[in-house]
Amino acid sequence: MARRTLVFAALLLALALALVASLALGAVKVPAREVIDILLGNGHGGPDQQIIESLRLPRTVEAMIVGAALGIAGAILQGALANPLASPDVIGVTGGAGFGAILIIILFPGSIALLPVGALFFGLLAATLVFAFAWSGRNRGSTGKVILAGIAMLSLFTAGTTGLLAAYPERAPSAIFFIAGGLTSSGWQELETIWPYFAAGFLLAACLIRPLDRLALGDDVAASLGSRPQLIRLAAGIAAALLAAASAAIAGLLGFLGLVVPHVVRMAGGTSSHTFVVPASAIGGAALLAAGDTLARTLRAPIEMPVGPFMVILGVPLFLWLLRKAV
Amino acid sequence: MAHGEGLSRGRGSLWRTHGPMGVAEGPPEGPPAPAQLLEAHGIEVEIGGTPILRGADLGLKAGELTAVVGPNGAGKSTLVRAVSGLQKMATGSARWQGREVSEMRGRELAGLRAFVPQRMPVPAGVTVREAVTIGRSARLRPLRRLAAADHEGIARAMERARVARFAERTLTTLSGGELQRVQIAIGLAQEAPVLIADEPTSQLDLGATIGVASLLRDLVGEGLAVLLVVHDLALAAAIADTVVVVSEGRTVATGAAAEVLSAERLATVWGADARLSAREGRTALHVAWLREQPLGRPNS
Numbered sequence: 370m371a372r373r374t375l376v377f378a379a380l381l382l383a384l385a386l387a388l389v390a391s392l393a394l395g396a397v398k399v400p401a402r403e404v405i406d407i408l409l410g411n412g413h414g415g416p417d418q419q420i421i422e423s424l425r426l427p428r429t430v431e432a433m434i435v436g437a438a439l440g441i442a443g444a445i446l447q448g449a450l451a452n453p454l455a456s457p458d459v460i461g462v463t464g465g466a467g468f469g470a471i472l473i474i475i476l477f478p479g480s481i482a483l484l485p486v487g488a489l490f491f492g493l494l495a496a497t498l499v500f501a502f503a504w505s506g507r508n509r510g511s512t513g514k515v516i517l518a519g520i521a522m523l524s525l526f527t528a529g530t531t532g533l534l535a536a537y538p539e540r541a542p543s544a545i546f547f548i549a550g551g552l553t554s555s556g557w558q559e560l561e562t563i564w565p566y567f568a569a570g571f572l573l574a575a576c577l578i579r580p581l582d583r584l585a586l587g588d589d590v591a592a593s594l595g596s597r598p599q600l601i602r603l604a605a606g607i608a609a610a611l612l613a614a615a616s617a618a619i620a621g622l623l624g625f626l627g628l629v630v631p632h633v634v635r636m637a638g639g640t641s642s643h644t645f646v647v648p649a650s651a652i653g654g655a656a657l658l659a660a661g662d663t664l665a666r667t668l669r670a671p672i673e674m675p676v677g678p679f680m681v682i683l684g685v686p687l688f689l690w691l692l693r694k695a696v
Numbered sequence: 697m698a699h700g701e702g703l704s705r706g707r708g709s710l711w712r713t714h715g716p717m718g719v720a721e722g723p724p725e726g727p728p729a730p731a732q733l734l735e736a737h738g739i740e741v742e743i744g745g746t747p748i749l750r751g752a753d754l755g756l757k758a759g760e761l762t763a764v765v766g767p768n769g770a771g772k773s774t775l776v777r778a779v780s781g782l783q784k785m786a787t788g789s790a791r792w793q794g795r796e797v798s799e800m801r802g803r804e805l806a807g808l809r810a811f812v813p814q815r816m817p818v819p820a821g822v823t824v825r826e827a828v829t830i831g832r833s834a835r836l837r838p839l840r841r842l843a844a845a846d847h848e849g850i851a852r853a854m855e856r857a858r859v860a861r862f863a864e865r866t867l868t869t870l871s872g873g874e875l876q877r878v879q880i881a882i883g884l885a886q887e888a889p890v891l892i893a894d895e896p897t898s899q900l901d902l903g904a905t906i907g908v909a910s911l912l913r914d915l916v917g918e919g920l921a922v923l924l925v926v927h928d929l930a931l932a933a934a935i936a937d938t939v940v941v942v943s944e945g946r947t948v949a950t951g952a953a954a955e956v957l958s959a960e961r962l963a964t965v966w967g968a969d970a971r972l973s974a975r976e977g978r979t980a981l982h983v984a985w986l987r988e989q990p991l992g993r994p995n996s
Binding site for chain 2: 398569575576579583585586587589590592593594595596597608638639640641642645
């Protein structure tokens with residue numbers, strides 16, 4: 370228990386540091402003390418406060434929400450499907466969202482404001498198709514059927530995306546930022562549209578923590594305790610689809626985060642209890658994405674790079690170090 | 697505790713039987729008949745188009761241990777899963793205290809019976825106390841935290857299942873026997889009047905089997921009703937008040953072990969030349985291991 374408390378404290382510290390760094394660093398550097406004063410409502414006005422409040426704060430909040438959402442999506446999917454390789458990829462969301470976004474970028478470049486809606490719509494559509502196939506016929510809702518239907522849907526939508534890029538190669542460069550994954554400094558506008566999907570996903574995920582712990586003891590024990598295993602899996606899939614599709618709408622394709630963060634917190638905390646793993650994945654994901662985004666926009670400022678590769682650079686060494694210790 | 701202590705303490709069929717079992721001492725006269733908790737009739741189950749149960753019956757009384765026995769593939773586990781609400785029935789009726797199992801919600805069923813599977817998955821890093829706490833969650837409303845009474849219930853379940861002394865160990869470090877008792881503790885944390893255990897001793901060594909058997913018998917002594925699927929006929933005869941024999945999807949006999957596990961039935965149901973004996977608190981199955989199967993039973 371002490372180990373888990375320690376990991377939680379470390380994650381919260383990392384989140385606080387990432388928050389301050391994300392607000393302080395960029396093309397214009399703002400001293401950390403001033404950042405904290407502004408956050409506490411003791412700012413003195415001026416350009417620094419304006420940069421932080423109108424540009425960096427929305428972006429940092431987006432990074433933290435998306436990071437938390439992807440961390441939770443991975444944690445609940447891995448728990449519900451009892452599969453360490455589960456992530457939003459395996460329920461088709463990533464493939465669908467990628468197709469939806471590229472469709473807008475390639476075919477409707479004049480309506481780029483529709484990109485988040487396209488990503489969200491096709492992400493949820495792909496997940497719906499996965500659930501529809503997985504919950505039909507024999508062995509309805511079995512883990513194997515969900516994963517296989519998800520991989521089939523991922524392949525289908527990825528083929529669609531590749532086809533679009535091949536058909537319009539001159540427009541492909543504008544799609545790279547979305548595919549690699551990255552945040553923008555566009556204020557609160559995107560969050561204002563997408564937040565209900567995050568809210569529904571977070572709420573459903575919170576309600577699933579206890580049922581997922583029951584499911585970890587097997588379908589029979591879960592059923593003995595009054596739960597319906599297939600319903601838990603379906604609800605976990607819906608929550609993960611909402612969170613991952615909403616994340617893709619804001620930050621592009623960041624599949625790595627949803628796969629790796631739950632493993633890292635599980636190995637660091639030494640437990641697979643969802644009471645620990647789900648909230649710790651949320652904090653860890655938020656800290657990792659906020660830190661990765663800060664690196665992505667400061668290393669070659671004022672040029673911004675996609676956050677996806679930086680997150681991988683930050684996360685993989687830690688993951689491999691923990692993996693070596695665990696095995 | 698010493699192995700075998702529970703067997704000699706309980707009031708299983710050894711102490712209620714006559715004739716070939718060799719012991720003729722009955723329970724004291726006078727106590728009222730135990731209440732009927734479960735009445736199941738004509739249960740039929742199909743899995744993937746294959747009929748598994750073809751009209752099985754099962755009953756369970758309060759404060760009694762009923763053992764379900766039968767050959768491999770007879771439908772024992774399917775029968776207890778069906779009456780537990782874990783397996784959908786094609787036809788038939790399973791009533792818990794008068795209420796049909798298919799009409800009850802999961803939470804309501806969880807208050808009536810706890811189901812202990814043969815072997816549960818063992819999640820990494822989860823301690824015994826945490827696992828039993830998960831069992832207690834059956835009594836909690838969603839998002840509601842544990843109250844003092846729940847912590848007491850968890851401690852009580854661990855004490856009753858004799859797992860309290862290793863409550864802080866993780867499940868992955870436990871032996872097979874310890875893990876089986878933890879599974880029973882998870883069921884006890886539900887505080888349901890019935891515990892249903894599906895072959896809890898099938899993967900255990902002799903000592904661990906005796907430990908689980910004596911635990912189940914002691915729980916019955918505390919007033920719990922236990923429904924037990926078991927392969928070991930000598931064990932069933934030692935600890936069960938009632939033995940139900942299932943064969944080819946049907947219930948073929950119900951009663952005291954001495955009555956239903958006769959040499960003739962062992963021959964017709966299991967295809968074995970064998971007889972069961974009980975003497976001085978011990979039961980044994982005497983089998984002619986290398987003799988031709990008398991009735992040529994196909995599935996050995």
